[in-house]
Amino acid sequence: xxxxxxGRITALVILVSFLTGFxxxxxxxxxxxxxxxENGMRLFSxxxxxxxxDDITTAAVEAIEQAAAEAAxxxxxxxxxxxxxxxxxxxxxxxEANHWKTEYKMVKGRGVRNMVITGxxxxxxxxxxxxxxxxxxxxx
Numbered sequence: 001x002x003x004x005x006x007g008r009i010t011a012l013v014i015l016v017s018f019l020t021g022f023x024x025x026x027x028x029x030x031x032x033x034x035x036x037x038e039n040g041m042r043l044f045s046x047x048x049x050x051x052x053x054d055d056i057t058t059a060a061v062e063a064i065e066q067a068a069a070e071a072a073x074x075x076x077x078x079x080x081x082x083x084x085x086x087x088x089x090x091x092x093x094x095x096e097a098n099h100w101k102t103e104y105k106m107v108k109g110r111g112v113r114n115m116v117i118t119g120x121x122x123x124x125x126x127x128x129x130x131x132x133x134x135x136x137x138x139x140x
Contacts, residue, residue, distance in 0.1 A: 044052075
């Protein structure tokens with residue numbers, strides 16, 4: 001019930017603000033100086049136009065040269081960054097290859113050792129079975 005008349009009061013305030021003109025104070029607008037020509041346009045001489053064209057051309061050439069230099073720098077930096085990434089990838093691949101090479105040598109060394117141990121165990125086992133079997137069968 002508190003807000004029953006809120007919409008009506010708001011509408012009334014908005015209506016009054018549109019109907020009432022409030023004075024606004026401020027600095028006067030600064031008008032551009034009047035030109036000598038009657039239609040409001042200043043007329044330039046051919047020499048002034050040529051000078052302006054030369055200045056614009058010089059500025060454009062300098063801007064193009066600067067943009068080309070910046071593009072060349074950016075291309076060189078991008079090439080160096082790509083080369084750095086490739087060198088990092090190559091170094092990582094070499095490290096991984098060296099790791100697997102070392103791992104292979106260790107496994108190969110262990111395999112040869114295990115093979116020798118297996119051969120000795122089989123030889124001793126065969127001798128034990130052969131001698132034991134010969135002794136057992138020889139007694140009979």
